[in-house]
Amino acid sequence: MNASDDMSDSDVLTAVRDRLSGMPLASPPDVDAIMARGRARRNRRLIPAVTGTLAAAAVAALAVATLAPGAHPAGRQGGHQPAAQLAAWTVTKLADGNISVTIRELTDPAGLHSTLRVDGVPASVTFAGRQNPACRPYPGGTLPPQLGAVPTLLLRRVFPKPYREFPRSRHVDLPQRLSRVGVRAGPPTPRRAAPPRPSANQTVIVIDPSALPRGAGVQLAASSSLQEIFPPQVVHASSQCTGS
C-alpha cells in the first residue's frame, strides 16, 4: 500500500486542484474589451432580425462574390451561421496582377492558404491568435512595433493595401486599422482620418506578387477569438512557414 491508496476521492480532487491552481495564468483581458466584444456579437445577432433587407442584400452579394470571374470565395464553415452569409473570405485577381484578399470572417485559414498558393503567393495563414512561429521575417518585411512606425519600402510594394495608403502617416496603428470588430480597437483618434474601407465588417489586403523577393512569402495572421487581424508581413518562404 502506498500513500495514494490512502487518498480518498476528495483528497485526490483537492490534490489535483491545488497542483493546477499553482500554475501561472495570463492576466485577464480588460473587462471593457470583453464587453465591447459582447456588444458587437449582440449587434451582429440583432441586425438580421431587424432588417430583412440587409439579409437579402447579403444573399445578392454572396451570389456576386461566387460568380465573379477570378474570385475564390471561401466555403461557409459550421452549421451555426445564419443562412444569409457572405463568404468568409474572397481572393480576387485584379487587372493589374495584384491579388485582393477580402476577409469577412476569420475561418478556414487552410483554404485561404491554398487559394493564395494557387494564385502564386506563398503564404502562411493562421487565425489561431498568434503568428506562425516557424516563419522568419524577411528583412524589411515587418512593421516596426512602435506606434506610428512608417512601413518599409518592401511592405509598401508587397502590400499596396494597407501600407501604401498610409506611407507617411505619423499615427498608423495597423492592428487597430485592420481590426474588424477587434476588442483592442478603440475609437479612432481624432488626429487621423478614417481609412477608406468598403465595409466596417471586412478587411481588404492587396498583395502584389511581383514585388515579392525570391524566396519570400507573406504572412497573414489573426485571432479568431479577438476578431483581430495583425499587420501582414513578408517572411522567408519555407516548408514549415508557407508550405512551399
Place this chain on the structure above:
Amino acid sequence: MSNEQAEFADFFRASWEPCLRAVLAVVGSPQLAEDQVAEAFAKAWASWRKVRRHPAPRAWVVRTALNTGASWWRRRSRELPLADHDPTVPGDLGNGLDASLLTALRRLPPRQREVIALRIFLDLDNDTIASQLGIEAGTVRMHLSRGVMALRRELTPANNYGRLINERQR
C-alpha cells in the same frame, strides 16, 4: 458604468480565473483556453440578462467556452493540415509536474475531464453538474469515480518515479 455593467464586471473579475482553470484542465492548452474563455465571457455579456439569472453562471461560461472549442475543433477537422501551424499541444507551462498532470487529464475521456473540472474549480455538486452537462447525476458520479481513479495513479509517487526512469531510458 451602469449597474448591469458593474455587475458583469464584478462577475468577470471574480470568475475569470476559476473558469480559465476549469477550461484549461479540459483543453490542455493555455492559449486555447484563454481564447475560448474570453469568447465565452463576451457571449455571457451579449446575453447577460439571461446569464445573470442562470443558476450557475460560471458553469454557463465554462460550458460555453468548451462548446466554442468543440466548434473550433470541428471546423479545424475539416481543414487541410498545415505543417506546424496552430499548435494545440500544451505550451511550456514552466512546471513539469503540472504539465504531466495536465497530460494525465488529457488522457481521460472528455466527459470525465469536464466533470472533474466543474467539480474542482467551480465546486459544483453532482446535481448541478448533471444539469449543466445534460446527463444524469448517477452518470456524473460514475465519471467522477473513474476519473479520480485514473488521477490517483498519476499522483502515486511510485508511478511518478517510474515515469522519470522511463523518460531517462528513452
